[in-house]
Amino acid sequence: MLQVADYIAGAWRSPEDPxxxxxRENPARASEEVFRCATSLAHVDEAVDAARRAQPxxxxxxxxxxxxxxxxxxxxxxxxxxxxARTIALExxxxxxxxxxxxxxxxxxxxxxxxxxxxxxxxxRPQGLDGEVRHRPLGVLAVxxxxxxxxxxxxxxxxxxxxxxxxxVIKPSxxxxxxxxLYAEAAEAAGLPPGVLNVVQGAGAAGAKLAAHPGxxxxxxxxxxxxxxxxxxxxxxxxxxxxxxxxxxxxTCVVLEDADLDRATYEIVQAAFLTTGQxxxxxSRVIARRELADALTERLVDVARRVTVGxxxxxxxxxxxxxxxxxxxxxxxxxxxxxxGGALTPxxxxxxxxxxxxxxxxxxxxxxRCDEVDPAGSHQSLEVFGxxxxxxxxxxxxxxxxVANATEYGLAMSVFTSSTERFxxxxxxxxxGILNLNRSTVGASSRLPFGGVKxxxxxxxxxxxxxxxxxxxxxxxxxxxxxxxxxLDAHPLDLLAPGDPA
Numbered sequence: 001m002l003q004v005a006d007y008i009a010g011a012w013r014s015p016e017d018p019x020x021x022x023x024r025e026n027p028a029r030a031s032e033e034v035f036r037c038a039t040s041l042a043h044v045d046e047a048v049d050a051a052r053r054a055q056p057x058x059x060x061x062x063x064x065x066x067x068x069x070x071x072x073x074x075x076x077x078x079x080x081x082x083x084x085a086r087t088i089a090l091e092x093x094x095x096x097x098x099x100x101x102x103x104x105x106x107x108x109x110x111x112x113x114x115x116x117x118x119x120x121x122x123x124x125r126p127q128g129l130d131g132e133v134r135h136r137p138l139g140v141l142a143v144x145x146x147x148x149x150x151x152x153x154x155x156x157x158x159x160x161x162x163x164x165x166x167x168x169v170i171k172p173s174x175x176x177x178x179x180x181x182l183y184a185e186a187a188e189a190a191g192l193p194p195g196v197l198n199v200v201q202g203a204g205a206a207g208a209k210l211a212a213h214p215g216x217x218x219x220x221x222x223x224x225x226x227x228x229x230x231x232x233x234x235x236x237x238x239x240x241x242x243x244x245x246x247x248x249x250x251x252t253c254v255v256l257e258d259a260d261l262d263r264a265t266y267e268i269v270q271a272a273f274l275t276t277g278q279x280x281x282x283x284s285r286v287i288a289r290r291e292l293a294d295a296l297t298e299r300l301v302d303v304a305r306r307v308t309v310g311x312x313x314x315x316x317x318x319x320x321x322x323x324x325x326x327x328x329x330x331x332x333x334x335x336x337x338x339x340x341g342g343a344l345t346p347x348x349x350x351x352x353x354x355x356x357x358x359x360x361x362x363x364x365x366x367x368x369r370c371d372e373v374d375p376a377g378s379h380q381s382l383e384v385f386g387x388x389x390x391x392x393x394x395x396x397x398x399x400x401x402x403v404a405n406a407t408e409y410g411l412a413m414s415v416f417t418s419s420t421e422r423f424x425x426x427x428x429x430x431x432x433g434i435l436n437l438n439r440s441t442v443g444a445s446s447r448l449p450f451g452g453v454k455x456x457x458x459x460x461x462x463x464x465x466x467x468x469x470x471x472x473x474x475x476x477x478x479x480x481x482x483x484x485x486x487x488l489d490a491h492p493l494d495l496l497a498p499g500d501p502a
Contacts (some may be wrong), residue, residue, distance in 0.1 A: 005037040005177055006203045007184035009050035010194025010435040015040030016021070022174055023200055027093040027322040028311050028360040034090055035178045039202040041209055043328030044169070047198040048215040051140040051167040054195025059137055059165035066163055067114045069192060074107035076186035084151065084182050089312040091176045092147050093321040093361065094275060096313055102152045105446075106183075109152070112446045113159040113466065121164055121467040130478045135471035137165035138242060139217035142210045144231075146222045147324045148278040148385075150176030151183055156446070157220040157244075160466040162196065169198045171207045175324050211235065218242035218470070220281070222462075224383070225409075227457045232458075244460040244469040248280045248383045249411030249452055252404045254426065255296055256397070257289040259416035263438060265299040267414065268389070271440035273307055273365055276320045277387035278328070280456075281412040281434065281442045284384060286391045287400050293393035297369060300389065304365040307387075309353055315487045323386060329361035332386030336366045338379045344368045345440045350388060363387065375406045383409065397422060399431035412441035434459060 001297040002021070006013045018038035026032040033166045055264045058066070065079035077084070088099040121135035130152045141161045145154035150173055161168050172180035184199045200206055205229075212234040217330075218241060219231055228247040235241050253271065255264045271283035288296045312321035323329045336350045350366025357363070365387040373392055374380050380390060404413060411435040415423050423437050434444060444450045444463065451461025487493075 001036070002335060003037045005181045005199070006039070006043050006047075007181075007188065007197070007199040008043060009054075009198070010188070013043065013046075014038060015043060017042070020203060020205075022177055022203065024091055024175060024177055026090060026360070027324055028313075030360050030361075037177055037201055039200075039206060040263045041202070041206060043200045044206060044209045044213060047169045047200045048140055048210070048213050050195035051169050051198055052215055054193055055090065055137070055139055055165075055167040058167055058193060058196050063163065063311060064120070066165065069190065070110050070114055070159065070163060073187055073190040073192060074110035076190045077110075077183070077296050078104075078107040080182055082187055084179065086313065087178045087182055088150060088176070089321070089326055091178055092150055092324040093167060093312050095317050095319070095321045097317050098275065099312070102149060105152050106155050108430075109155055109446055110159045112464070113163055116447060117143065117160060117464050117467060118163060119315060120465050121471050126299045132476050132478075134476065135164060135467065137471055139166060140215055141166045141168050141218045141220055141470060142213070142216045143155075143170045144207050144211065144219065144221045144223065144424045145170065145172045145176075145180070147173040147175035148275060148280070150179040152183045153222045154180070155183070156466060157222075157463055158197065161220070161470045164467050164470045166217075166470055167196050167198075167318070169200060171200055171202060171210050174201070174203050177201050206258065208234065212238070214238065216241065218244065220244045222246045224248055238390070242469060243458060244462070245458045246280065246451060246462060247456055248385075248409065249282075249408040249456050250285060250381070250383055250409040251281055251283050251412040252285040252287060252407070253283050253414045253416065253441065254400050254404055255286065255288040255292065255393070256313075256400070256415070256417040256419070256422060257291050258418045259292075259438075260418075261296055261299060264416040265303060267416070267438070267440040268300060269307075270304045271414070271442045272389045273304070273320055273387045274365070274442060275435050276323055276333075278324060278385050279442050281444060282385075283414070283441045284389055285407070286389055286392060287394055287403050289400070290393040290395050293391060297347050297367065297391050300391070301367050304348050304367055307364055307365055309356065309364060320387065322356075323363060324361070326361065329363070332363055332384060332388070335382055335384045335386065335388060338378045339368075340374070342381050343372070343374065344379060344390065347391070365389075367391065373403045375408065381408065397426060401426055403430045405429070408455045409452065410454035411456035412436070412444075414439060414441050433457065
């Protein structure tokens with residue numbers, strides 16, 4: 001049955017002349033359809049127009065009124081937590097225990113961005129100067145969401161965008177249409193003014209049209225580097241348009257010889273295999289000092305063998321559910337079969353799950369050893385986006401830094417050591433936007449900026465500082481309205497002869 005899933009100007013809209021039908025299967029049982037809706041590229045224009053009409057009044061409400069409206073929205077999301085979690089599990093294969101974490105984070109994110117997150121864009125007044133800096137909204141912002149966190153990551157853009165006076169048009173991942181429908185239902189129930197939050201479902205063509213729409217002032221994107229690059233190319237001549245791009249990672253854990261191996265093993269397994277490895281901050285590279293590389297590899301293999309895989313909505317909750325999409329399943333299987341002509345040695349072979357891989361997109365973890373880093377290697381350079389880890393052995397901290405940086409990405413890294421001095425020294429060398437000590441690369445705090453360098457982003461981090469890419473600073477100087485008319489005849493204006501042009 002076709003569902004009505006586009007939310008435009010405060011109303012649910014079904015395309016009058018649909019150009020596509022979006023069908024979503026259950027990744028745990030690929031033959032089972034769980035959502036179907038008709039889509040129309042014309043709805044992109046209508047949603048942008050609705051957002052443009054709504055934006056001036058939303059801005060003029062002021063921060064406190066917007067904050068109050070977003071608090072109601074957050075409460076509506078919290079009230080739907082279980083329904084949202086089950087839909088996330090059904091559509092993208094995230095185990096229910098983990099999906100509940102994402103669902104619960106939605107209202108928490110709004111609260112953080114309404115509080116300390118808003119400090120980044122609060123009005124500031126320099127001491128001794130009769131002036132101030134205000135952060136003004138850009139206008140209509142396009143939010144393009146990914147499948148791995150189908151609501152948490154878009155919500156991380158939407159909350160600061162709305163709080164700072166922008167309006168939004170969201171194009172969710174085609175893998176999670178039902179999730180975003182629930183999100184829009186919460187916005188409707190919260191009474192957000194028509195046009196403030198709009199949702200247009202669709203495939204890649206809808207996202208491309210929205211990103212390049214001349215009525216859009218900014219594009220807030222989380223996804224792959226290739227799509228981010230396409231957005232940059234499509235908007236190259238749109239000088240008014242801000243791009244905030246988070247484009248994944250090839251993330252690294254460095255384990256020094258004085259590290260606690262049990263802690264390192266625990267944190268690496270969490271970072272590598274949570275969400276079936278489908279986190280932009282997931283660990284896929286481990287660099288260990290040579291004297292402990294074998295022992296660490298053995299521990300990783302031992303724990304990886306014990307990782308449970310199964311139905312995300314089953315009674316026996318697994319650690320990993322299926323990969324989210326058919327294309328992801330094919331990509332991960334191909335990567336797990338690629339040893340780069342023998343450059344990689346399998347310590348634990350991964351691939352399609354032996355009993356579940358025929359019914360859904362289930363895989364088992366892979367652990368590899370590699371003697372020589374190759375930044376251009378077909379496997380070593382790839383953001384696999386699955387439970388796949390390569391272990392390298394090095395002989396010094398300098399070599400560890402060189403191998404860690406031998407990737408085109410620069411999102412997250414972790415260092416495991418008992419020496420804060422060595423951690424700080426490596427911190428000068430490691431090229432990444434997130435650097436952790438004795439903890440995993442995943443599970444970033446919303447109270448800190450989130451973003452990367454190199455191919456991972458364009459220097460506009462999300463999370464706590466997200467309000468900065470939703471606004472532009474406006475400098476204001478103030479002078480009292482009264483004026484001494486005699487100043488018109490004072491120096492240097494008195495040097496002008498009568499009739500001289502000013």
